[in-house]
Amino acid sequence: MVRISVDLPEEVAEALGRLASARSSTPEAELARIASRAVAARIELQRRLDDGLADLAAGRTVPNDDVMAELDAWVEEVESGQRGGA
Numbered sequence: 647m648v649r650i651s652v653d654l655p656e657e658v659a660e661a662l663g664r665l666a667s668a669r670s671s672t673p674e675a676e677l678a679r680i681a682s683r684a685v686a687a688r689i690e691l692q693r694r695l696d697d698g699l700a701d702l703a704a705g706r707t708v709p710n711d712d713v714m715a716e717l718d719a720w721v722e723e724v725e726s727g728q729r730g731g732a
Contacts, residue, residue, distance in 0.1 A: 652677075 654662070659673070666676040701707055 662673045662676055665671075666673045669676065
């Protein structure tokens with residue numbers, strides 16, 4: 647385990663203390679839990695962005711105008727089906 651020292655604004659430290667107290671924990675444990683989740687989320691976001699950029703570079707995407715046209719056609723089909731069946 648690595649120890650990292652961080653300066654926090656007073657109001658953040660106080661809020662962290664309240665959170666820790668509500669969970670019968672310590673501010674240090676809460677901050678470690680929060681940091682672990684935030685880092686994991688950031689890593690997952692970066693992975694998804696990298697995947698999307700790779701898809702874009704490889705031409706595995708559909709232009710927005712094509713998607714919107716298909717959605718508009720689908721909505722029109724659904725709406726006309728409802729009108730015809732009523």
